[in-house]
Amino acid sequence: MPEPDEFTQKQSAEAIRLYTAYRHELDHSQIGGRFMPYRWWKLPDPLAGLWMPYSSMLSDYAAELANIINDLTHDVHRLRAWARVAASLSNEEKLAVSHEFIDTLGTVALGRPYAIKSRFAFAAGHLCHQANKTNDLQGWRDQFPNERALYLDDIDQICRGWRRFRSFKRRIEPIAGGAFKQATGDFRNAYNHRFSSRFLIGMSAMVTRIVGEDGRICYGIGGSEPLNLDQVADLLAIERDHCYRAFEAFQALVAEHAAAITGFDLGSEGTLLS
DSSP: OOOOOHHHHHHHHHHHHHHHHHHHHHHTSOOOSOOOOSSOOOOOSSOOGGGHHHHHHHHHHHHHHHHHHHHHHHHHHHHHHHHHHHTTOOHHHHHHHIIIIIHHHHHHHHHHHHHHHHHHHHHHHHHHHHHGGGTOTTTOOOOOOOSSSOOHHHHHHHHTTSHHHHHHHHHHTTTTOHHHHHHTTSHHHHHHHSOOOOBSSOOBOOEEEEEOTTSOEEEEESOBOOBOHHHHHHHHHHHHHHHHHHHHHHHHHHHHHHHHHHHHHTTOOOOOOO
């Protein structure tokens, strides 16, 4: 196995030094926000076999939603720590931390609100679909929309019979909304389909093709400034708080399901609340 050359060793030493500074900032600052709980729901015990799909889905989806929202809380904390470290760095050092640490952190963090929104829709759709058995078991059909990409409108017909769904939907809608999309330069879409803004240092999109309302074409020269880490953290903190409220609404929706399932198992009619 070849020995690392002097340049590689120097790069490694520099990365360790910068990461140590980051960890110092991270460890000596308040994380902010809060963490979503685990295993918070109550279903009948023992649980009839009819509800095993619901129970297994709930266990999986609720844990994954808590995980990704808690990851977003950590993302905000990490970006703020890097912002404080980067404030005193040279351009060469900024390039180093961007390459080694910040680009991956920022890219994943800016994609999380979109993923969380989609996962909430996926979870609510499947859980409401299973819980609808309490309303009309004989008439229930295992028919579900295309699962490749579920949006709130896709699950509305399935979920609308649950009183708590309306509040849940209102809490989900602001996540990854137009304001976030505009403030980040539509980062997720640009990163995947064009060329997105950079983090911390470096210009991008130096030439932009512009089609006017009259169909005339011109080219804009100038480029996009790099994303400011503190500003990105502020934007993600807003999204984080939207997600906290959405999680609470998700818990309320599940509690309504659980009450209906309990009533069904006790021999009640299992009528959905209206």
